[in-house]
Amino acid sequence: MITLGQKKKKREFPTAFTVLFIILVFAAILTYVVPSGRFSRLTYDDTTNEFVITDQNDETTMVPATQKVLDDFDIQLNISKFKEGVIKKPIAIPGTYTQIEQHPQGLIDVIKSPILGVMDSVDIMIFVLILGGIIGLVNKVGAFDAGIEALSKRTKGKEFMLVVLVFALTTLGGTTFGLAEETIAFYPILMPIFLISGFDAITCIAAIYMGSSIGTMFSTVNPFSVVIASNAAGISFTTGLTYRIVVLILGSIITLAYMYWYAAKVRKDPKASLVYDEEPAIRARFLKDVDTEGTIEFTFRRKLIIIIFSLSFIVLVWGVAFGGWWFEEMSALFLGVSIVIMLISGLSEKDAVNTFVDGAADLIGVVLTIGLARAINIVMDDGMISDTLLYYSINLISGMNGPLFAVAQLGVFSFLGFFIPSSSGLAVLTMPIMAPLADSVGLSREVVINAYNWGQGLMSFITPTGLILVTLEMAETTFDKWLKYIMPLMIIMGVFSVVALVIGTFI
Template sequence: MVSGTADLDQKPKKKGWFPDSLVLIFSLIVVAQLLTYVIPSGAFERAPAPFNPHYEMVVAGSFSAAEEAPTLDAWHFLSAIPRGLASAQEIIFLVFLVGGVIALMRSSGAIDALLFRAVRRFGNSPALLIAGTLTLFGVGAFTIGMGEEYMPLIPLLVTMCLAMKLDSIVAMGILWAGYGVGWATAGTNPFGVIIAQNIAGLPPTSGLGFRIVVFALCILVSFQHIYAYARKIAADPGKSLVAHVDYSAGFDMPEDVSYTWPRRAILLIFGAGIIFFVYGAQNWGWYIGELNTIFLGVGVLTAIISRMDPNDAAKTFISGAAEMTAAALLIGFARTIEVVLTDGLIIDTIINAIASLLDGAGPSLSAIGMLAIQTITNFFIPSGSGQAFVTMPIMSPLAELTGVSQQTAVLAYQFGDGFTNMIVPTSALVVGTLALGKIPYVQWVKFVTPLLIKLFTLAILTLIFTVQFGEYIGFGN
């Protein structure tokens, strides 16, 4: 029991200075409706895209003002929200199902066993620890958008690094660089690239081969940055950015998690399911429905192999899906912005205005401009899926008007979202993980900023490369 005096002595928690993502997106919906009253209505002509007859692309030079501008009712933005949710239902259901299946896999112990095994195996060599775990965390984000799942490993990573005369900055660099790079270059992440490609009318997982190459390059850049810092503080511990922080308590080694054959089988089935879907998407035209089917199959087999009680498996699945509620609502609300702009016939006017600003800039500069827009947006909407639905409906047709391929537009979105995930102060995940690692935010910024400069330089060069040689690497669409 806590005494009343103790309660009175506690200082009230300060409210965050920045609005929640849902508050921000709801505000953008209201702003979108207000814009319909001041921006002239207009529209482009549209024609079936050559790479996807079910997707319509704008016809350059066909913009014309609307003969009769619609006037939206004052409460139109409220009635548009259910339509936004309905419009994004395919992706929303995917998010719920994937969340439930990931919960089943975590409940089986398979994911944690693999991660703990990797950390312990590489723990005797700083270079192997950094390279191995960095790649492993990156692959998790690259494939299924893992991020929050890494938080329980922070004490273990910090403990391992401290035991090797390193510091918590190295541990956090391993986790966040892997996570950020994995999201920024993802090939099958259902919460990021799959959504963006869906909006852009592209086949899911298309361009996977090139994304794997970019992923490897970004991992190498990240390894160089982290390992150089690790060698510096190993030679002189006083140069550690957190030399002043006390790490004498709170970082005990957790109990070992056994890497059993059932857990190995679950991971093999999951890997086989991802490979099967990628093959089906590229050869048989599979899409979101087939991806849902495969994830459900993986979930059922996970429950069977790990011998879960059916009722426990159902509760675990529902709990995992429930954790995705915030993400699902953000997706539906973000889609509502497009619904309102479309109802007011001003989305094409906005696209035409941006395209006019980029007129004469060329595809390469336009692609870099898209990267800049996506990067800035991520500081305000750190949700990758939410950001996709806010920006891609504008970036996709803008790409057509500026000579940028849809694949490059999607990659610009990925870069802008993924890399800045390492540093955005509006992300609860960033703040939470830094707190677990006892790392002051300012010290973290000092470490990660040079890495971001390196990664964004590589991102800009990559975007220019895809503009110039996209047709040779599967980025011509």
């Protein structure tokens, strides 16, 4: 019985940490239930011009790197793919799956895995911390405040164009060079702009996260998914390119229409926002240093800082797309820009350094989420159940024909994408085995490539072991709110992918 003055405590959805830990425990339980097993792996050693065969017991054998060896192993790839460096990662050898001694992950393994996850993800974590520091500096000097005020005046009455622009740019990045983890850098910058423009946090997340997700799902020339998958399947990535571009455009239009419907509903009635109850906390975090009254002058110093800060993102995109950059180079870029901003900020040395440190501290929760997400993959890898799940999936679709085969492949890759969030890792593991199955049912191998892209991409909308929980932690939003928003769109895109796949079998 509730007495006068008491309020019934509202049940809250668990934080990202708790959700990830529950999944971590579930993954550990799976290592007791799912049999451990492995495929033999083949790797090319360019220093000796030999193939290194690693069996289920981690014993290695060196054999000459010849086409005959590939044919003997039923690996339907040309030897040039290895010698030219197109395929660098170990690939699974068809027909070599063997069940091995069970490797259950116990309590000690579960407790250790987040520590190992942090150690394995330290490059991403450093990037996020430096990003937090530079955001703190730009906020401190009022550059964001003045910039947001100037932008809001220019976009008044055309606010949804901001959503379209951000979505289009992140989609383009996703479909061309696999823009994904790099989007973490966008939330602290764009969230205040979206909030000031009248959108809620969900719309900002969707514009950034779904932009990159739709781009990577419907990849056209992404080297980390469609290109590496096509190479591992033994076909050119240009095969079916025109059709993939058409599907990308249609998928983007569908997603933007859904985002517009939600944004318009919230603009009409703010209480319709899925994060309406959390809005004060979200605004407190992202607008705490922002002058919403628009009284800060856009001085030359602030303009210069905004220009330098914006140029750093252009350099980042260039480095990732064309310079072979990864988190080490991206972190170095932002650290260098941070130092430049400190020098021209007008802040004292002590104030500048403390501001940078405080900004980094604001994102500690985000970096710990990254480590915990990686821990799940570590438990599954150490439990050696990923290959078993692939083996079961192969047996499930064997014997299917035509469109049914294509749709089943989509389901299989969605399932595997939950457990293997790495697009390149999933491609190299599965394609040498999955692609030849298309030959047996009279379909083009590009159908398998599309099923792989669209299936894993569809699952990435909600995969906790991927980027979504890190994104939600960054945006002060819980997983249940995201699920309420994304599930209708996920169903729509699932149906769209099935239809596109079926049509693709007749082209």
